Amino acid sequence: MEIKIPQTENPVHSFITKRWSARSFAEKPISESELNTLIEAASWAASSMNEQPWHYLIAKKGSASFQKMVDCLMVGNQPWAKNASVLLLSLARKNFASNGKPNRHAMHDVGAANTTLLLQAANMDIYGHMMGGYHHDATIEAFEIDENEFEISCFIALGYLDAPEALEEPFKTRELTARSRKAVNEISAVLP
Numbered sequence: 001m002e003i004k005i006p007q008t009e010n011p012v013h014s015f016i017t018k019r020w021s022a023r024s025f026a027e028k029p030i031s032e033s034e035l036n037t038l039i040e041a042a043s044w045a046a047s048s049m050n051e052q053p054w055h056y057l058i059a060k061k062g063s064a065s066f067q068k069m070v071d072c073l074m075v076g077n078q079p080w081a082k083n084a085s086v087l088l089l090s091l092a093r094k095n096f097a098s099n100g101k102p103n104r105h106a107m108h109d110v111g112a113a114n115t116t117l118l119l120q121a122a123n124m125d126i127y128g129h130m131m132g133g134y135h136h137d138a139t140i141e142a143f144e145i146d147e148n149e150f151e152i153s154c155f156i157a158l159g160y161l162d163a164p165e166a167l168e169e170p171f172k173t174r175e176l177t178a179r180s181r182k183a184v185n186e187i188s189a190v191l192p
């Protein structure tokens with residue numbers, strides 16, 4: 001998908017520019033070993049005190065859990081996310097294991113793990129799409145998440161790519177639209 005690969009201002013590595021948030025997923029399944037590779041890649045993210053606060057609930061297409069995850073998504077995500085090969089529910093463990101104190105870096109570290117997973121995936125030609133559009137209370141209930149222990153980070157859809165034309169509108173147009181970013185000088189400031 002050439003249109004999704006950005007022309008960067010600076011020589012950003014293709015390992016990074018290759019990742020984008022896809023919606024058109026092919027029937028081709030993700031194997032057990034590919035899935036394990038993705039989860040292990042996530043685990044190599046850095047984390048405060050090496051706490052590794054990430055936890056993934058995994059649902060494969062065709063399973064009852066997969067349908068339960070689809071049902072938890074908002075209507076804008078359901079039409080395309082239902083075609084993913086795998087749906088993940090990314091959770092953050094809220095407290096440090098060693099002393100039970102709140103880990104205020106947990107969500108930061110889980111975000112880093114999610115991105116590491118998606119970078120590994122894109123470089124295996126598996127594309128992912130993080131989703132914050134889900135029903136929070138329904139998700140907590142459906143997956144019996146203990147809110148004293150975990151906070152939801154997001155859902156992630158994963159799959160091999162299908163043609164953009166397989167999508168209905170407005171998703172097809174989004175799949176064919178170039179990605180954009182703020183300029184380097186908008187997001188950073190060199191201090192004197």
Ligand SMILES: Cc1cc2nc3c(=O)[nH]c(=O)nc-3n(C[C@H](O)[C@H](O)[C@H](O)COP(=O)(O)O)c2cc1C
Nearest residue numbers: 019020021022077129130131132133134153154179
């Ligand atoms: C935490 C988070 C939540 C998101 N939620 C949604 C979502 O509910 N639905 C959706 O279509 N995209 C969602 N996205 C995808 C973003 O819209 C996307 O990453 C952004 O537009 C940049 O595009 P790119 O990932 O292709 O570079 C989410 C991304 C993140 C990181």
